[in-house]
Amino acid sequence: MNKKVKEINSFSAYEKIKKGALMIDVRELEEIKDIAFEIDGIRLLPQSIFAGSYHSLPKNTALIICCHSGNRSKEVVRFLLQKDFNSAYSLAGGIEDWIKNGFPVSFDNFIPEEFKAEDVITQPPFVFNDKQNSPFTIHHSPFTIKH
Numbered sequence: 001m002n003k004k005v006k007e008i009n010s011f012s013a014y015e016k017i018k019k020g021a022l023m024i025d026v027r028e029l030e031e032i033k034d035i036a037f038e039i040d041g042i043r044l045l046p047q048s049i050f051a052g053s054y055h056s057l058p059k060n061t062a063l064i065i066c067c068h069s070g071n072r073s074k075e076v077v078r079f080l081l082q083k084d085f086n087s088a089y090s091l092a093g094g095i096e097d098w099i100k101n102g103f104p105v106s107f108d109n110f111i112p113e114e115f116k117a118e119d120v121i122t123q124p125p126f127v128f129n130d131k132q133n134s135p136f137t138i139h140h141s142p143f144t145i146k147h
Contacts, residue, residue, distance in 0.1 A: 003081040005074050008089040010101040013064045016089075017041075021062035026050060026076050027095075031068065033111055037095060038104035047072050051079065059085055066091035066098070 017023055023039050026047040065073040073090040080088040099105055
């Protein structure tokens with residue numbers, strides 16, 4: 001049976017996050033350098049490694065899957081539904097809609113050149129700063145940005 005992908009707008013996503021939903025950004029690290037969602041507890045799990053790395057996500061928590069425009073997040077939610085993650089939502093319009101509706105983002109984020117998508121799983125936590133010196137801590141497997 002094919003389950004229908006549930007899309008959620010930025011306002012509803014933000015409300016769900018305040019109530020404990022987990023936001024998962026599936027964009028690639030290069031994209032995060034340019035612009036990132038600025039949400040406590042967001043996890044980065046690039047789509048390129050998602051299929052081999054989703055196992056650590058909680059099945060009993062609402063998951064808001066996000067990307068740049070909402071297309072990749074729909075693909076990832078389709079995948080999660082096949083794996084019985086029934087509380088997965090795709091952020092409609094992605095970070096573009098998030099920005100349009102005034103939710104926080106950070107620009108020009110620093111991720112070390114040698115850091116690769118696969119390092120999300122294998123690297124210990126480390127710290128990086130954006131140009132405004134706003135501290136972020138990245139935790140691995142999948143990693144989390146907190147500020």
